[in-house]
Amino acid sequence: MKKLTTCLLAVTALTMAVPTSAQFAKADDAIKYRQSALFVMQQNFSRVAGMASGKIPFDAKVAAESAVVAEFMSKLPWAGFGPGTDKGDTDAKPEIWAQKAKFDDYAKDMQIEMGKLAVAAKAGNLDNIKSAVGATGRTCKSCHDDFRAK
């Protein structure tokens, strides 16, 4: 029960942190917004992932800074997936809006794992960072597999 309560609190905190009432002047702005937020997130996540895989020399300070930015960015794209933003210059599949609850679950999973990665990166233990990168990467992949056009 305690675990469930902790989970629920975490999810509530996440939901509250997302500016769901964000408004965009036009659908194209919303599409560009989510793509921009995801790109900034991906660049920061990839830097940490590169260190985890040994492709980039491990720098604890840079890893922590990058993971903190990636975690912040993980909260932003979702405001750009509102109704009417399925058409345009986008790889987002129509299934996002047809299966919104599933998409939202993926989005929450990713934010939770990205949060854990930020905790690991701030603590600076490379083994823990590697595990967290793996878990976070799997949430990215699940969502891309189901909801992003090839």
Place this chain on the structure above:
Amino acid sequence: MKKLTTCLLAVTALTMAVPTSAQFAKADDAIKYRQSALFVMQQNFSRVAGMASGKIPFDAKVAAESAVVAEFMSKLPWAGFGPGTDKGDTDAKPEIWAQKAKFDDYAKDMQIEMGKLAVAAKAGNLDNIKSAVGATGRTCKSCHDDFRAK
């Protein structure tokens, strides 16, 4: 003297918050990164500015959320203006790299004003938000006038 010390501390804090050692796989990524960060910032700033000018109904919660995101984003674009990122799909003028100290000063001014806007938005007083939006907008304009191609 006290004022100078406060200023220096503020500038030091800002400089520390910027991941200056951020690395990009290629120059195009750096360019897309700074453009993406600036777009996410601009969308959030514009929402608050729209409320300040009366174009959008004032919603204190949304204004505060948006200003906090805009402040966070204001720290990110600068990592994308490294050496060799002057050529490509960009409106950034060569003067940015020729007059780097001036550009950096503008960047710092904008971050300081965006920080003040976030403070005002969290406090929720619309008159103070209006003043802060004006001051922040002027720092955007100064930099665009000197360093962004028309």
